[in-house]
Amino acid sequence: MMRALIRRALRLSGANVLVAEAANGKEALTILETERIDAVFTDLNMPVMTGTELLREMSTRNWNHIKRVVVSTDGSNARREEVRDLHVSHYLSKPFAPEMFRDVLCEVCPENATA
Amino acid sequence: MSSAKSALKTLPPDLREPLIQATSNVCETSFFAFTEPASPEVLAQIPAEEMWFHSAVTFTGPMSGRVTVFVPAGLARDLFGAFLGFDEQEAYNNAELHDMVGEFGNMVCGTWLTSLGRDECFDLAHPDVTLAGLPAPDEDAVVLAVNDRPLVVRAELG
Numbered sequence: 001m002m003r004a005l006i007r008r009a010l011r012l013s014g015a016n017v018l019v020a021e022a023a024n025g026k027e028a029l030t031i032l033e034t035e036r037i038d039a040v041f042t043d044l045n046m047p048v049m050t051g052t053e054l055l056r057e058m059s060t061r062n063w064n065h066i067k068r069v070v071v072s073t074d075g076s077n078a079r080r081e082e083v084r085d086l087h088v089s090h091y092l093s094k095p096f097a098p099e100m101f102r103d104v105l106c107e108v109c110p111e112n113a114t115a
Numbered sequence: 116m117s118s119a120k121s122a123l124k125t126l127p128p129d130l131r132e133p134l135i136q137a138t139s140n141v142c143e144t145s146f147f148a149f150t151e152p153a154s155p156e157v158l159a160q161i162p163a164e165e166m167w168f169h170s171a172v173t174f175t176g177p178m179s180g181r182v183t184v185f186v187p188a189g190l191a192r193d194l195f196g197a198f199l200g201f202d203e204q205e206a207y208n209n210a211e212l213h214d215m216v217g218e219f220g221n222m223v224c225g226t227w228l229t230s231l232g233r234d235e236c237f238d239l240a241h242p243d244v245t246l247a248g249l250p251a252p253d254e255d256a257v258v259l260a261v262n263d264r265p266l267v268v269r270a271e272l273g
Binding site: 004045077078093094 | 140141218222225229236238239
């Protein structure tokens with residue numbers, strides 16, 4: 001459902017981006033292995049492979065050119081600290097307004113976003 | 116709001132107000148819905164035959180328990196439309212509606228726990244969403260009016 005909300009936020013932002021969707025970290029890894037991806041927006045609480053596990057795997061594989069944004073209901077400092085060393089550039093706490101998402105997108109993909 | 120009390124303990128008063136604030140925050144930010152405290156009498160506004168979504172999220176961490184959000188089906192459909200920006204003419208998919216109510220429960224639980232300012236992390240289970248009847252009266256539950264329609268939230272500690 002959050003993916004649907006992000007799709008909506010992207011539509012409203014007017015951003016010129018192509019989006020690939022994954023239901024969990026494992027599916028995301030498969031996409032990252034086969035597609036050229038500029039940025040990953042990931043929840044932390046996911047089945048099969050969590051967002052934290054996905055971010056760790058991305059770091060292990062040295063995919064540090066891919067920008068990483070966490071989208072989570074857990075906005076605690078402890079959780080932010082947990083992912084701080086995993087090359088996360090932005091941490092978006094749910095609930096968020098569409099314009100907050102747009103602002104993050106502008107910073108992560110400035111060449112594709114419409115401010 | 117089940118008729119049989121579970122083994123979980125009811126919410127202390129100092130955790131009740133943050134739960135109300137968290138629910139209001141989620142409703143207003145993600146669903147563009149106006150929320151205000153209400154009395155249990157507002158539940159009588161909902162026709163007895165209307166079904167309710169029950170979205171339960173179990174959490175563990177510095178404290179453990181469960182947050183359950185009870186949403187009348189009609190209100191859930193309206194919130195869904197606001198959430199995704201659908202207009203009234205667009206068809207609603209029941210599976211997506213279930214997902215949305217689950218995400219609603221997830222956001223209420225996560226926002227509430229974050230607002231408590233603990234230094235340790237909580238782990239949230241995936242929401243358990245069911246469609247059932249009117250929740251039974253429970254004086255420990257929080258009753259809110261969302262866009263003038265009732266919504267019930269209950270938090271229990273284990």
